Amino acid sequence: MASSPLQPRDPERFGLRDTPIGAVLLTNGDIDHIAGLLTLREKQRFRLMATSEILSVLDANPIFEALDRELVPREQVRLDERIQLLDGIHATLFAVPGKVPLFLEGDTVETDLVGEQTVGVELSDGQNTLFYIPGCAAMTPELRDRMNGAQAVMFDGTLWTDDEMVQQGLGQKTGKRMGHMSMSGADGSIAAFAELGVGRKIFVHINNTNPVWTDGPERDEAEEAGWEIAYDGMELTL
Amino acid sequence: MASSPLQPRDPERFGLRDTPIGAVLLTNGDIDHIAGLLTLREKQRFRLMATSEILSVLDANPIFEALDRELVPREQVRLDERIQLLDGIHATLFAVPGKVPLFLEGDTVETDLVGEQTVGVELSDGQNTLFYIPGCAAMTPELRDRMNGAQAVMFDGTLWTDDEMVQQGLGQKTGKRMGHMSMSGADGSIAAFAELGVGRKIFVHINNTNPVWTDGPERDEAEEAGWEIAYDGMELTL
Numbered sequence: 389m390a391s392s393p394l395q396p397r398d399p400e401r402f403g404l405r406d407t408p409i410g411a412v413l414l415t416n417g418d419i420d421h422i423a424g425l426l427t428l429r430e431k432q433r434f435r436l437m438a439t440s441e442i443l444s445v446l447d448a449n450p451i452f453e454a455l456d457r458e459l460v461p462r463e464q465v466r467l468d469e470r471i472q473l474l475d476g477i478h479a480t481l482f483a484v485p486g487k488v489p490l491f492l493e494g495d496t497v498e499t500d501l502v503g504e505q506t507v508g509v510e511l512s513d514g515q516n517t518l519f520y521i522p523g524c525a526a527m528t529p530e531l532r533d534r535m536n537g538a539q540a541v542m543f544d545g546t547l548w549t550d551d552e553m554v555q556q557g558l559g560q561k562t563g564k565r566m567g568h569m570s571m572s573g574a575d576g577s578i579a580a581f582a583e584l585g586v587g588r589k590i591f592v593h594i595n596n597t598n599p600v601w602t603d604g605p606e607r608d609e610a611e612e613a614g615w616e617i618a619y620d621g622m623e624l625t626l
Numbered sequence: 627m628a629s630s631p632l633q634p635r636d637p638e639r640f641g642l643r644d645t646p647i648g649a650v651l652l653t654n655g656d657i658d659h660i661a662g663l664l665t666l667r668e669k670q671r672f673r674l675m676a677t678s679e680i681l682s683v684l685d686a687n688p689i690f691e692a693l694d695r696e697l698v699p700r701e702q703v704r705l706d707e708r709i710q711l712l713d714g715i716h717a718t719l720f721a722v723p724g725k726v727p728l729f730l731e732g733d734t735v736e737t738d739l740v741g742e743q744t745v746g747v748e749l750s751d752g753q754n755t756l757f758y759i760p761g762c763a764a765m766t767p768e769l770r771d772r773m774n775g776a777q778a779v780m781f782d783g784t785l786w787t788d789d790e791m792v793q794q795g796l797g798q799k800t801g802k803r804m805g806h807m808s809m810s811g812a813d814g815s816i817a818a819f820a821e822l823g824v825g826r827k828i829f830v831h832i833n834n835t836n837p838v839w840t841d842g843p844e845r846d847e848a849e850e851a852g853w854e855i856a857y858d859g860m861e862l863t864l
Contacts, residue, residue, distance in 0.1 A: 419664050419689060419692055422689075423661065423664045423665075423689075426657050426661045427661075429657070431797060445689075448688055449687040449688060449689045450686055450687060450729055450730065451657060451660075451661075451683075451687045451689065451729055452729070453729040453730075454657055454728055454729040490692050491688055491689050491690070491691040491692040492688065492691075559669060
């Protein structure tokens, strides 16, 4: 993938209070994915893209009207539709197992829904492919086939073990309940990727309970299996 | 006012992920006042208090359901009703001129509404009184009478001059359009407080265009008129 900086679509947008953000592509409607939009207001021009279901979460919350729709048009993206994101970069959204946002949970919650509420992104410049999948409740044959051969995958690294938040006295919820598969274990992501032909494997969306953050046997195990641990400001060149 | 630390209402709430915040009292329904609630989730117990109109803004945005109503009860506060906020500390909300939140603005916007959408707070321990008024479109005789004799007032310091954002090329809006009176000028806050008997006068809610942030004639003028400029981490002892 070209390592050139983002190309602004409109030179006039780079004003005193602007950001280099040209497009926002949402992969989930939960707070950790959408609340940041509120700090991008007001009067900054960018494209806001998501599935119909994720856009409906924004539409149902008038607070997001602070993003002026004249400057921040909301673009509906269909699953498995290839869209142009930036000059020379295309993106494709696809369904991965997940759940509805926390604040829309009813009395019962299905944690391995496959639909428009939790999606992964395939980014391509026509030669190289990068996957960004910050939330994923389970590995599926379809997902495995899709990622095989990619240059890089950034993948849901929320927890090391399913019950680590409970064990650390930080809550009642397991990873499964939150719609996340764990790094470790027979059904974990490290095992799931072991036979996959993926160039770089990078954990993202890592919870602060996850022991992989610090030096120790878990970090060693992840790195020995070929995983990198993402960090703030990380830059990737493929 | 007593300088003792906040008294937790429930010792069990001080867990590994808790905060010392025991109560949140909203004075406005706009994003800079309410978006921070989204970072206090999830499963932290505190009281959430506001007028009916400001609570209706939260109610209209399902994203705030992330604050579990069992743990974060929403308490409606009537204007001019004295409520107990913490042990020995009472608060009274009162109307100040202002406007509806940005994201609820219609085609025309009334910028000096007096109602439940923009309020000030009077805090008292029975002896000393502190006012917190982060947004105020104009000084009124009622507001002047109310604040007279207070030990301290923290007041709307958004802009120095009404058109400074326009002058700096940062937007089309004046302070008046945003519902804020300026610091300087004949109808500004420095002049409005000149004859008021207030112990400490402290500007808060200061926009990053305001020249009072840096050393210079505006800062000198504010300080010579007896004003302090609030800063992150400021602690007050009355």
